[in-house]
Amino acid sequence: MIKKLLVSPFGWLIGILLSLCICLGALLLGSLDAHSLLNSEIGHNILWNIRLPRVLLAFVIGASLSLAGVMIQSNVRNPLADPSLIGVSGGAALGAALMIVAADFIDIQVHYYIPVAAFIGGILATMAVLKLGRNDMPGGMALLILAGIAINVIAASLIGLLTYLATDSALRHITFWSLGSLASANYFWLTLCSIALLLVCIWLPRQHRKLDAILLGQAEANTMGVDVKRLQIQSIVFVALLAALAVSACGIIGFIGLVTPHIGRMLIGASHRYLLPLSFFLGGSLLVIADGVARTIIAPAELPIGIVTALLGAPVFIWLLIREGKRLQW
Amino acid sequence: MVMTLNQLSLKRNGKQVLENISGELAGGKIIALLGPNGAGKSTLIQSMARLLKCDGDIELKGQAIGCYSAEQLAQNLAYLPQHSQLQFPLEVEEVLSLATLPFALTKLQQRQQVKQVIQDWGIESLAHKDFRQLSGGEQQRCQIARTYLQLSNMKPPSAKTPDQNEKSGGLWLLDEPASSLDLEHQQQLQKVCRQAANEGHCVVIVLHDLNQALHLADDVWLLQEGKLKAQGNVTEVMTEELISEVFKVTARRIEDSGKYFFIYS
Numbered sequence: 001m002i003k004k005l006l007v008s009p010f011g012w013l014i015g016i017l018l019s020l021c022i023c024l025g026a027l028l029l030g031s032l033d034a035h036s037l038l039n040s041e042i043g044h045n046i047l048w049n050i051r052l053p054r055v056l057l058a059f060v061i062g063a064s065l066s067l068a069g070v071m072i073q074s075n076v077r078n079p080l081a082d083p084s085l086i087g088v089s090g091g092a093a094l095g096a097a098l099m100i101v102a103a104d105f106i107d108i109q110v111h112y113y114i115p116v117a118a119f120i121g122g123i124l125a126t127m128a129v130l131k132l133g134r135n136d137m138p139g140g141m142a143l144l145i146l147a148g149i150a151i152n153v154i155a156a157s158l159i160g161l162l163t164y165l166a167t168d169s170a171l172r173h174i175t176f177w178s179l180g181s182l183a184s185a186n187y188f189w190l191t192l193c194s195i196a197l198l199l200v201c202i203w204l205p206r207q208h209r210k211l212d213a214i215l216l217g218q219a220e221a222n223t224m225g226v227d228v229k230r231l232q233i234q235s236i237v238f239v240a241l242l243a244a245l246a247v248s249a250c251g252i253i254g255f256i257g258l259v260t261p262h263i264g265r266m267l268i269g270a271s272h273r274y275l276l277p278l279s280f281f282l283g284g285s286l287l288v289i290a291d292g293v294a295r296t297i298i299a300p301a302e303l304p305i306g307i308v309t310a311l312l313g314a315p316v317f318i319w320l321l322i323r324e325g326k327r328l329q330w
Numbered sequence: 331m332v333m334t335l336n337q338l339s340l341k342r343n344g345k346q347v348l349e350n351i352s353g354e355l356a357g358g359k360i361i362a363l364l365g366p367n368g369a370g371k372s373t374l375i376q377s378m379a380r381l382l383k384c385d386g387d388i389e390l391k392g393q394a395i396g397c398y399s400a401e402q403l404a405q406n407l408a409y410l411p412q413h414s415q416l417q418f419p420l421e422v423e424e425v426l427s428l429a430t431l432p433f434a435l436t437k438l439q440q441r442q443q444v445k446q447v448i449q450d451w452g453i454e455s456l457a458h459k460d461f462r463q464l465s466g467g468e469q470q471r472c473q474i475a476r477t478y479l480q481l482s483n484m485k486p487p488s489a490k491t492p493d494q495n496e497k498s499g500g501l502w503l504l505d506e507p508a509s510s511l512d513l514e515h516q517q518q519l520q521k522v523c524r525q526a527a528n529e530g531h532c533v534v535i536v537l538h539d540l541n542q543a544l545h546l547a548d549d550v551w552l553l554q555e556g557k558l559k560a561q562g563n564v565t566e567v568m569t570e571e572l573i574s575e576v577f578k579v580t581a582r583r584i585e586d587s588g589k590y591f592f593i594y595s
Contacts, residue, residue, distance in 0.1 A: 079417050213428050215418050219411045223379050223503075224480065225404030225432030269460075270418035 015281040019059060022285045026055045026292040054185040057249060058291040059284035060193045061182075062256055064242040066283020067200055069257035070264075070275060071235045074211045076145055077218075083243040083257040086236060087148040090155030091125020092118040092247040093178055097159045100173045101166045114177070115189065115248040122244035125151050130236065144236075179304030180251035182291050189249040196245050200238050201280070207231060208272035215270060253306050255313030256283055256290075262320055286312075332357050332406075332501050332532040333390050338377060340384035340556075347373050348384060349556045357499050360523055360533045362543040362564070365553035366577055371536045372412060374553065375503050378534065379409040390501070404432035407501035408480040410473055412509075412536075416461050422472050423448070423457045429479035443479060451475040451518075466510040474507050478522060481531055499530035506536050520546050540581075540592045544568060552576060565590060 038047070068083040076085075084090070099117035129151050133144030159178075163171055210231055213221040221228050246253065260283040261275070268274045287305075290312060294303045333355040340348040348370050355361060355378075363371045376382045380395050380403060388395040390406055398406070408429075416425075426447060430440045448457050453475065456468060464472065484500030502523075508516050523533045523546060537543045543550060543564070550567040552560040554576050560567045568590075573581040579594045 074418075077417055209428065209431050212420065212424065213431060215420060216416060216425065216428065217411065217414050219376070219379070219381050219409065220414060222381060222400065223404055223407065223409035224428055225401040227400040265419055269424070270420050271424045 012277070015277065019281055019285055019288075022288050023055045023059060026051075026058070026288050050185075053187050053190050054182050054291070055288055057185040057190045057193065058182050058288045060190065060197050061246045061250060061253070062260075062287025062290075063280045063284035064193060064197050064200070064246050065253065065257040065287070066260040066264075066279040067197075067204065067276065068239045068242040068246075069283075070261045070272070070279050071204070071211075071239050072257075073261055074214055074272070075232050075235045076142070077215060078145075079262065080258075081145065082254075083239050084152070084252070084254075085145050085148045086240060086243075087125040087129040087151035087155070088122040088240050088243040089247050089252050090152035091128075092122035092244060093252060094125070094155040094158055094162075095119070095121020096177050096248075096251070097162045097166075097174045100170050100177065101162050104167055104170055119244050119248040121155075122247055123240065125155060126236075126240040126244070176304055177251045178306075180253040180306035180309075181294075181302065181304050182250045183295075183302060185250070189245075193245050193249055196241050200242060203234075203238065205276055208276060211272040212270075251304075251306065253287070253309055255309045255317070256287055259313040259317050259320075260286060263316065266320070266323075331355070331389075331392070332499070333378060333388065333395075335378075336387040336389070338374070338384055338386035338388065340373060340377065340382065347556050348377065351386075351558050353551060353558070353561055355501065355532045355534060357530045357532050358527050359548045360527050360535065360546055361549045361551060362547035363534065363536045363551050363553060364540065364543055364568075364576075365559075368555075369553040370556040371553055372505055373556075374551075375409075375505050375534060375536055378501070379407060379503050381409070401432050404480065405484060405500075407503060408477040408484075409503040410477045410505055410507055412505040414469065414473055419460045419462065421458055422453065422461055422464070425461050425472060426476050426479060429476045430483065432480070433483045435483075443483075447475050447479045447482075451478075467512060467515065470507065470510050471515055474504070474519060474522075477502065477504070478526070481526060484531070499532070502526055502531055502533045504533065504535040506538065508537060508539065508542065516542065540568065540573065540577075544590050544592065568592075 038044075065083060069081075072083050072085065073079055073081045095117040096114050098121070099114050103113075129144065129147045132147035132150070159174070163174060166174065210221070210226045213224045213226045214228060214231070216224075218228050243257070261279055264275050264278040264282055268278055287309070290308045291305055293312075294305045294308045297303060331354050335351055335353050335355075338348055338351040339346070351374060363374060365371050373382065377384050378388065380388075380398075390398060390403075395403070423444060427440055427444045429447075430443060435443070448454055451471060451474075453468075453472060456464060456472065461469065461472065481500050481502045504523075507519060511519060520542070523535065527533055527548075535547070537546075547564045549562060550560070550564045551558060552567055552572060559576055560572055568583070570581055570583050573579075573583075573592065581592050581594050584591050584593060
């Protein structure tokens with residue numbers, strides 16, 4: 001039933017409408033009421049230049065991370081894989097931390113450069129992982145993940161070293177950044193992230209049966225007409241792009257990439273024909289809701305969104321583990 | 331000829347796992363790969379499926395196997411691995427429908443074929459179950475059905491040219507398909523193998539049950555420590571002496587109403 005809906009135009013309409021409702025709700029949520037938002041100049045400014053890009057960016061990044069999660073989990077055939085596993089968030093965090101610490105010594109507009117540094121760091125780290133993990137053996141993907149873990153560890157220790165050198169304010173900045181926030185959302189990053197997401201949305205749905213075949217196994221997929229290596233490399237490049245942009249725009253947001261694909265699979269199974277559109281809407285909506293919570297629950301202050309997604313995501317994940325364990329009698 | 335192997339060798343971690351293996355896989359035949367554990371049966375069948383790179387030449391229908399794209403390869407051979415592990419909740423029907431992936435079929439044709447194969451294999455009750463919840467034997471049956479569906483889509487040799495040399499359908503590679511099947515389904519498997527061979531496909535099957543091999547196979551390749559110990563017609567290869575030597579048992583071949591059986595002591 002849900003499955004049929006998901007691939008019909010009607011289902012898409014419902015998905016879009018639901019997402020719009022969630023976005024609209026998030027848009028109006030906050031310290032100013034709807035009336036003053038629409039009728040005063042400050043309200044207008046807040047609505048169009050602060051909240052709208054923020055809500056839209058939340059949706060785009062949620063959907064990006066969720067799709068990236070589906071891609072990486074299916075390609076490594078491991079339900080516990082996460083987009084950050086290929087080293088991208090570690091590298092991005094290192095780039096951002098370097099920029100934050102450097103800002104104390106050179107006089108620049110640090111807010112503009114942190115995302116750029118994060119993006120460069122993320123891409124460099126992913127390239128290093130790809131280089132390290134490249135081999136022609138059947139276990140190539142496992143090696144890639146191990147290389148990703150190694151790079152993440154190196155990045156984490158270097159960040160540790162940097163925090164040792166950093167001033168108090170820089171330290172606070174690094175910590176806050178590494179927990180993620182959508183507060184600095186603007187149209188520039190919204191455009192960039194949307195373009196990347198659009199590219200993936202054009203490419204990915206055509207691969208849905210190939211991804212299903214990979215779930216069965218690499219040997220099976222290879223003998224069912226899937227060029228597994230090529231598909232994996234393409235997927236990794238897209239995952240890196242999505243994750244690097246997401247991390248750069250709003251810091252590290254955990255759990256969305258890991259948990260939303262699982263929620264999707266619990267609802268409609270692992271067939272990518274249905275899982276891809278569902279993950280898109282679920283991931284986007286979840287992050288919009290999480291951001292709404294993050295910026296209103298202790299208003300006028302703001303919680304880092306990484307804390308909210310982790311607090312929402314971890315219990316879901318634990319429940320999932322118990323449920324799966326029961327079902328499959330581990 | 332469906333496939334020709336020429337001087338196939340493979341070294342892994344300093345150990346020679348395959349050594350100078352040559353042979354021909356002809357359409358219409360069932361070829362059993364026999365040998366003790368570690369003899370190289372799985373390695374050989376994986377090389378045939380182009381899953382392992384080895385020295386030597388493999389030709390698939392007269393062309394080097396390396397020239398085929400992944401899709402073309404899947405249009406000519408279907409492979410059943412020894413173990414399959416699915417980590418994600420796919421339904422049996424979804425698993426089966428993947429077999430049509432390499433072929434240009436309409437959605438309707440795909441659905442019909444899947445329905446047909448479910449009927450043929452008597453797995454109607456499993457069709458909408460999570461694949462991971464099936465028993466080992468049930469999973470095995472579904473996987474065999476999946477590869478059979480793929481095979482049955484391969485162009486059968488045209489009936490108008492009965493020239494024996496042209497008789498080259500697809501290649502069906504089965505790595506220990508019978509290991510977790512009950513007797514009824516072992517027989518079903520044998521029947522389907524014979525049927526596939528009669529349609530002009532070539533079936534390569536790894537077996538441990540020698541009696542099964544005796545009854546099912548046309549040819550036998552007997553492997554020992556990566557080398558081909560013997561190769562040829564089933565009754566010629568499976569003699570008491572060779573089987574006893576290779577499997578390190580005392581085997582006796584007895585005859586009953588025109589059929590051979592092995593008993594061991």
